[in-house]
Amino acid sequence: MSSSVLYDVPGPRAIVRNRILGVITILVVAAVIGFFVWRLAATGQFTAEKWAAFTYTNVWIQIGLATLRTLGAFAVAAVGALALGFILALGRLSLHRWVRWPAGALVEVLRAIPVLIFMFLLYYGLPVLGIRMEPYWAVVIALIAYNGSVLAEVIRAGVESLPRGQSEAGYAIGLRKSGVMRLILLPQAIRAMLPVIIAQLVVTLKDTALGFIITYPELLFYARFIGSQSTLGSPIVPATIIVGAIYIGLCLILSAIATLVERRLRRSARTTRVAGANQPTQEVTDTELIAMQKGAGKYDAQGL
Secondary structure, eight states: OOBOSSOBOOOHHHHHHHHHHHHHHHHHHHHHHHHHHHHHHHTTTTSHHHHGGGGSHHHHHHHHHHHHHHHHHHHHHHHHHHHHHHHHHHHHTOSOHHHHHHHHHHHHHHHHSOHHHHHHIIIIIGGGGTOOOOHHHHHHHHHHHHHHHHHHHHHHHHHHTSOHHHHHHHHHTTOOHHHHIIIIIHHHHHHHHHHHHHHHHHHHHHHGGGGGGGTOOSHHHHHHHHHTOGGGTOOHHHHHHHHHHHHHHHHHHHHHHHHHHHHHHHHHHHHHHHHHHHSOOOSSOHHHHHHHHHTOSSOOTTTO
């Protein structure tokens, strides 16, 4: 029976016990879902009257527009959060205290403030100071601030998890701190932490739903609006189901894109290693070429 430091292969009794627990868990989950569906049916949530609102073309047009507004806020927030995350991560990794300490303090403050409270401060607090902000920008800025601070810690952790020899090799060929970070550390850290980065972007997509509280007309806002229409039978549950399915679909698409990107990055890295292994021995190595391109170290264009 094989085993490892972190995991022991279960024996026959453990396998039987795990299977029994798995079956019990599946039955409990199925019972909960069945009870929920039964209650929906018993309260008339599956009747034609409740779903009649979604037979109108205009309703689906409005749902499509709300989806576009959701994606619009997410796209800007995702790009902004990635940019802010890189800036704050570089600040936290700086060798200068006057850069590292303020960056660390800003990350901790932004991570500690809930997204919804940040939206409230921007949308309801700034008008007290004479500054009015559109709901769209309140949602986007709040998402950028919070998710950017989280991504900063993710990127910092990825860089610091790399072996120290990676940076020492860069310094040995004459690269400066910026060159080591840009050419050696960040590419490896991003590749390693890509699943975590994508997971945080999925959180960003779902957090756009908080914008309905400050009247940003995204998906959840429209679901609440159409669910409150008594002339349509107040289809709040059907509207929630449809909007929830749209959110699930968007998250699955984002996860699929992330999986595709991760596979391509791994394939590219593997191809590079194989190509490097098949190359004949050269007098100038790849690290020396990097140093030559940077104009650093003992190798330069005139010395070759």
